Amino acid sequence: MIFAALYGGATAAFLPTVAHRLSVRFGEPARSSCAGCGDIYPAWVRVGAACRCHPGSLMIVPVGAVTAAVLAVAIGPSALLPVYLVATVPALLLGVIDLRCRRLPDRLVGTLAVLAAVPSAILRPSMIGPAIAAGGVVLTAYAMIAVLMPGGLGLGDVKLAGVLALIVGFAGWPAVIVGVIAPHLINGPIAIIQLGRGRRTPLAFGPALLAGALIAITTA
Ligand SMILES: [Zn+2]
Numbered sequence: 001m002i003f004a005a006l007y008g009g010a011t012a013a014f015l016p017t018v019a020h021r022l023s024v025r026f027g028e029p030a031r032s033s034c035a036g037c038g039d040i041y042p043a044w045v046r047v048g049a050a051c052r053c054h055p056g057s058l059m060i061v062p063v064g065a066v067t068a069a070v071l072a073v074a075i076g077p078s079a080l081l082p083v084y085l086v087a088t089v090p091a092l093l094l095g096v097i098d099l100r101c102r103r104l105p106d107r108l109v110g111t112l113a114v115l116a117a118v119p120s121a122i123l124r125p126s127m128i129g130p131a132i133a134a135g136g137v138v139l140t141a142y143a144m145i146a147v148l149m150p151g152g153l154g155l156g157d158v159k160l161a162g163v164l165a166l167i168v169g170f171a172g173w174p175a176v177i178v179g180v181i182a183p184h185l186i187n188g189p190i191a192i193i194q195l196g197r198g199r200r201t202p203l204a205f206g207p208a209l210l211a212g213a214l215i216a217i218t219t220a
Pocket of ligand 1: 036037038039052053054
């Protein structure tokens, strides 16, 4: 557990700059300099905060450490543990980028899908059918919600929800059900509090989807 936490924190320490550079509007190139102070980035990946002017970006380190520790405790010494630990990297990036600019870049969602679903399929071939079914059902349901209620879910949310259902599907249907319900239990109260404060900016749904998948994998 301690090793997993150290791994999670250490890996996440490399991510703030990557997340900051990818936090751009659709179609825009990745940032080459800090959005806050204009400092040019020398490299894509480096350890530490995205910029001296942005120490808050280091919050990803404790989140990464806790996520890895929770996975290690819940899953134990299983071949699936390293799979999930590796998948945490694109998942953390997606969460941060969605919080910052309400986007879930396709390439990161695709990376998450490949990194998690391919090894899961090799380790649990008997669950390939249920996993694909879960991904398909959730993808279709979210796509219908997005079409029927414009302005709520984005296409990125739809795709991420489908990918996460596919990944969670390898853990069985109870996990899928937890993974579908949990994000709404997480974002519902936050949305109500925001409305109460008069904030009407749409809430990023990606972090709740990702947290829901983590809860599903570790509890069900
Ligand atoms: Zn800066």
